[in-house]
């Protein structure tokens with residue numbers, strides 16, 4: 298049996314106790330791609346998501362669970378009926394929440410979850426982009442239908458999702474206002490925000506109004522206070538807190554919560570923007586695979602510029 302090194306989680310009650318394990322290397326089934334993972338990013342909040350612990354049918358997933366669903370690497374093997382990828386292709390992408398993740402030497406994905414590695418990015422830079430950049434893309438373009446000249450408020454403008462959202466909204470030609478903490482105000486301007494509100498000193502709802510779109514990456518009071526800054530026809534997109542139709546109706550505004558989906562065509566577009574210099578990659582820190590605990594501690598400490606990445610090859 299061929300084995301591989303991986304980060305494993307053996308306890309739902311204490312997912313921070315990642316262990317370093319040796320597991321059987323997965324074999325690609327019908328329609329699967331086996332990726333030799335070169336780098337994989339960390340999303341510590343995934344430990345609160347149902348798919349980490351349960352299958353879609355509701356059964357408990359067996360331990361050890363391998364976390365981390367966004368990655369970059371090289372195609373190592375193809376299952377039957379995969380025709381549009383070849384062994385040796387460099388790719389980036391993200392795989393299903395309720396399958397084994399990518400913090401391992403190998404992972405499985407489906408072709409529509411993968412796109413060519415952007416030519417200007419290294420593996421670590423590409424690994425941190427799929428979830429954050431796709432979430433920002435889908436929020437602004439699929440759900441909010443952001444248009445040239447519209448006003449958009451992006452909460453958490455220098456976080457993993459927010460930093461891509463600021464860059465994408467600016468690229469679309471929108472007027473971008475962001476919220477960030479004091480040390481990150483200048484950085485949010487650098488990313489493309491015309492106005493940045495320091496959320497530690499100023500209430501945004503006292504200085505912002507008439508927004509076409511609010512992107513909430515924070516939740517809680519930030520979401521609650523956002524309704525009043527929208528135009529009557531404006532929309533809030535939250536990626537943190539589900540919004541009921543009753544809540545939106547009570548404010549006489551539209552509100553949408555969604556969960557990001559892997560979409561190859563969008564990853565290809567995002568790759569073009571990286572290669573054209575419209576998007577910049579955002580790696581906060583890089584750790585080797587066997588220092589996953591330290592990497593998770595760093596990611597949980599927060600206030601990062603970009604995401605923490607595990608480098609598996611190189």
Ligand SMILES: NC(=O)c1ccc[n+]([C@@H]2O[C@H](COP(=O)([O-])OP(=O)(O)OC[C@H]3O[C@@H](n4cnc5c(N)ncnc54)[C@H](OP(=O)(O)O)[C@@H]3O)[C@@H](O)[C@H]2O)c1
Pocket residue numbers: 342343428429432452453454455456457458459476477478479481496514515519535536537555556557599600601603
């Ligand atoms: N629904 C989905 O599909 C989806 C997809 C991806 C992520 N998410 C969720 O979205 C959330 C954000 O993810 P992320 O990767 O962007 O996290 P992150 O990198 O930790 O960023 C969070 C950002 O929020 C900022 N922040 C904290 N408190 C704030 C406040 N009161 N007002 C304004 N900004 C504040 C932080 O700014 P400072 O560092 O300056 O303090 C930081 O930039 C997480 O809960 C994640 O689970 C959901």
